[in-house]
Amino acid sequence: MEYFLQQLINGLTLGSIYGLIAIGYTMVYGIIGMINFAHGDIFMVGSFLALITFLLAVAAGVTAVPLALLLVIVIAMTLTALYGWTVERIAYRPLRHSFRLAPLISAIGMSIVLQNYVQIAQGARVKPLPPLIRGGYTLLESHGFAVQLSSVQIIIVVTTLAVMVIFAWLVGKTRLGRDMRACEQDLKMAALLGVDTDQTISLTFVIGAALAAVAGIMYLIYYGVVDFFIGFVAGVKAFTAAVLGGIGSLPGAMLGGLLIGLIETFWSAYFSVEYKDVAAFSVLIIVLIFLPTGILGRPEVEKV
Amino acid sequence: MLNQADVKPDRLFKVAVALKTASVVALVVLGLFSLLIGVRTDQGPTGALVLSARPGALGLLTAIAFMGGLLWAFIPDRSRTTLAALVPESLRVALSRVRPWIGVALLVFTLMLPVIFYHNRYILDLGIEILTYVMLGWGLNIVVGLAGLLDLGYVAFYAVGAYSYALIARTFGLSFFVCLPVAGMLAAMWGILLGFPVLRLRGDYLAIVTLAFGEIIRLVLINWQSLTGGPNGIAGIARPSFFGVPFSPGPHGFAASFGLEYSPTHRVVFLFYLILALALVTNWVTIRLRRLPIGRAWEALREDEVACRSLGINTTMVKLTAFAMGAMFGGFAGSFFATRQGFISPESFTFSESALVLAIVVLGGMGSQLGVALAALVMLGGFELFREFEQYRMLVFGLVIVAIMVLRPRGLVGTRAPSLVLPSSDSDWRAKEGKG
Numbered sequence: 001m002e003y004f005l006q007q008l009i010n011g012l013t014l015g016s017i018y019g020l021i022a023i024g025y026t027m028v029y030g031i032i033g034m035i036n037f038a039h040g041d042i043f044m045v046g047s048f049l050a051l052i053t054f055l056l057a058v059a060a061g062v063t064a065v066p067l068a069l070l071l072v073i074v075i076a077m078t079l080t081a082l083y084g085w086t087v088e089r090i091a092y093r094p095l096r097h098s099f100r101l102a103p104l105i106s107a108i109g110m111s112i113v114l115q116n117y118v119q120i121a122q123g124a125r126v127k128p129l130p131p132l133i134r135g136g137y138t139l140l141e142s143h144g145f146a147v148q149l150s151s152v153q154i155i156i157v158v159t160t161l162a163v164m165v166i167f168a169w170l171v172g173k174t175r176l177g178r179d180m181r182a183c184e185q186d187l188k189m190a191a192l193l194g195v196d197t198d199q200t201i202s203l204t205f206v207i208g209a210a211l212a213a214v215a216g217i218m219y220l221i222y223y224g225v226v227d228f229f230i231g232f233v234a235g236v237k238a239f240t241a242a243v244l245g246g247i248g249s250l251p252g253a254m255l256g257g258l259l260i261g262l263i264e265t266f267w268s269a270y271f272s273v274e275y276k277d278v279a280a281f282s283v284l285i286i287v288l289i290f291l292p293t294g295i296l297g298r299p300e301v302e303k304v
Numbered sequence: 305m306l307n308q309a310d311v312k313p314d315r316l317f318k319v320a321v322a323l324k325t326a327s328v329v330a331l332v333v334l335g336l337f338s339l340l341i342g343v344r345t346d347q348g349p350t351g352a353l354v355l356s357a358r359p360g361a362l363g364l365l366t367a368i369a370f371m372g373g374l375l376w377a378f379i380p381d382r383s384r385t386t387l388a389a390l391v392p393e394s395l396r397v398a399l400s401r402v403r404p405w406i407g408v409a410l411l412v413f414t415l416m417l418p419v420i421f422y423h424n425r426y427i428l429d430l431g432i433e434i435l436t437y438v439m440l441g442w443g444l445n446i447v448v449g450l451a452g453l454l455d456l457g458y459v460a461f462y463a464v465g466a467y468s469y470a471l472i473a474r475t476f477g478l479s480f481f482v483c484l485p486v487a488g489m490l491a492a493m494w495g496i497l498l499g500f501p502v503l504r505l506r507g508d509y510l511a512i513v514t515l516a517f518g519e520i521i522r523l524v525l526i527n528w529q530s531l532t533g534g535p536n537g538i539a540g541i542a543r544p545s546f547f548g549v550p551f552s553p554g555p556h557g558f559a560a561s562f563g564l565e566y567s568p569t570h571r572v573v574f575l576f577y578l579i580l581a582l583a584l585v586t587n588w589v590t591i592r593l594r595r596l597p598i599g600r601a602w603e604a605l606r607e608d609e610v611a612c613r614s615l616g617i618n619t620t621m622v623k624l625t626a627f628a629m630g631a632m633f634g635g636f637a638g639s640f641f642a643t644r645q646g647f648i649s650p651e652s653f654t655f656s657e658s659a660l661v662l663a664i665v666v667l668g669g670m671g672s673q674l675g676v677a678l679a680a681l682v683m684l685g686g687f688e689l690f691r692e693f694e695q696y697r698m699l700v701f702g703l704v705i706v707a708i709m710v711l712r713p714r715g716l717v718g719t720r721a722p723s724l725v726l727p728s729s730d731s732d733w734r735a736k737e738g739k740g
Binding site for chain 1: 332335336337338339340341343344345346347351352353355452454456501502505507508509511512513515516517519520523524526527655656659662663666695696698699701702703704705706709710713
């Protein structure tokens with residue numbers, strides 16, 4: 001029971017990170033119907049930016065952790081958003097009227113570019129960061145097994161919740177959110193009614209990248225290491241989360257993220273660590289076969 | 305009224321716009337690269353990360369971006385959009401005239417290559433490698449180019465072929481030519497196994513599922529240590545023999561049997577012709593299939609899936625055959641790879657390998673056989689030429705994929721034109737036959 005509870009906590013933490021990335025996939029898919037394959041690498045860029053900002057903050061003498069964290073969140077989110085914008089501008093926008101698979105192939109190219117760019121600029125070796133936030137609480141202790149809830153985990157879950165609330169407000173209550181929802185329903189009609197669709201799509205990428213940056217920061221402080229390759233596996237898992245929750249559905253992405261986090265954690269805890277990625281990838285295949293619309297998604301109507 | 309005073313502000317305005325564009329581009333580049341290139345993190349002696357600033361590189365990139373932005377603003381709009389406009393008309397006409405002969409010339413040259421470069425082992429090895437990728441490209445071309453199914457896990461079938469050959473040859477001691485069809489069949493079987501449930505999916509979902517499948521195969525190869533040797537791979541795989549006669553210096557070896565002096569080059573030349581034959585079989589089968597109903601159905605599927613279904617084509621079966629066919633040729637190539645290397649490990653079957661083959665198909669123009677062959681030549685030849693810049697090669701490679709999609713989505717050489725086209729005018733009633 002204690003073991004189970006511990007895994008539940010770990011799984012929810014991991015799931016929050018996946019959920020934040022998954023939103024980026026689901027938003028872009030909802031609006032322009034493409035899989036932004038480079039999104040996982042945007043997440044990776046975000047966590048590298050966070051790492052460097054942390055180190056710079058320390059070098060500049062900012063020792064208070066909350067202040068450093070705030071600085072990192074602001075800078076990493078801004079710059080990662082710039083990456084999201086640039087990728088869309090360079091690799092996707094010119095392809096809006098190309099053949100069906102063109103944007104996906106272009107996205108694969110972009111993903112390779114981002115990975116190798118970071119590898120060249122920062123080196124291929126794993127980058128460790130000493131733990132910034134220590135401490136935690138022991139929730140339950142029996143039979144010599146203690147259920148730990150670390151401060152980092154609390155910060156991750158709370159930040160995710162806060163970001164989600166802001167994001168839900170953005171999509172539900174603002175002008176931009178309304179434009180985004182309009183574009184999602186019918187891009188052409190939205191354009192006819194005066195929505196600047198290009199700008200709205202750009203901003204969708206910007207927001208998705210900013211959320212991925214938050215996920216990158218969380219990943220960095222949770223695991224304490226990053227390398228240029230983390231985006232690939234995390235990206236595929238987050239995409240799985242988006243599909244599981246129902247692609248195009250924002251609450252679905254978060255739900256899917258949590259489920260994938262839990263599945264991965266429990267699989268590692270009760271079956272085998274080696275095959276945890278296999279488990280996550282298999283979930284993707286199984287979901288697509290038996291539940292292609294996901295848990296909260298709407299069935300897709302194919303039009304000629 | 306038009307006078308000089310009107311023209312001048314217009315030009316000034318143009319310059320101002322150009323300056324503004326250039327500044328914005330430079331600013332964006334500065335923002336993008338500020339932390340990732342401007343600051344480098346390295347592990348210090350204590351294990352903690354040490355920062356070092358690189359203002360020079362950052363400044364240089366920003367300056368380049370500024371100049372680029374200026375140049376861009378002064379290029380007239382029309383020539384921006386099409387790369388073809390940069391090629392003069394006369395050259396294009398000349399190119400289209402020699403075009404049917406390029407393939408023949410290339411084939412003759414390839415056949416002669418081991419004769420010309422008999423003493424140049426490096427060229428022969430490079431030739432074998434390029435031909436392996438030509439074959440993989442042609443195999444994937446069936447799936448991506450003809451049937452329009454984006455397969456991101458093609459390397460999985462390559463791996464299945466390689467491991468099948470290695471394991472069968474080791475366990476049962478069978479020769480390469482017995483194992484080859486078995487390995488191909490096993491790969492095709494995996495193609496069907498995977499394809500059957502997932503081929504109902506839309507194109508881009510299918511892409512991700514095949515990607516996941518490729519990763520699953522690789523992870524299983526790494527972790528199933530008792531069968532596959534895990535990350536250490538399988539060593540000592542049987543080398544191919546000349547239809548039973550081994551390439552060994554002994555009295556029963558190839559050289560002695562044919563009254564030649566022993567030379568290790570014999571095996572290399574044999575491998576060269578072997579992969580050439582395999583690749584040509586792939587090419588031949590593809591060209592023949594394109595003219596059969598199944599090939600027509602593949603191309604129809606690529607152009608419009610909904611229309612296909614409305615016309616009563618069983619899309620799942622059509623996709624499945626394309627998938628299995630592509631997988632089978634991938635499996636053949638994998639067996640060849642295993643017997644050539646004598647050693648295989650999961651490291652040879654990563655996603656970047658799939659991406660490389662896909663890039664060859666995309667660069668070649670998705671569907672064009674000659675285009676794929678030329679693309680493999682250009683891509684791998686380029687890798688060899690710029691060997692000193694090895695760390696940049698994947699970066700350039702990714703940029704090339706993006707650039708092709710943006711500038712020439714139909715590939716640099718080939719076309720995606722369907723083999724069968726309905727006549728547009730009344731005078732030409734016969735359907736036009738496309739060439740492979």
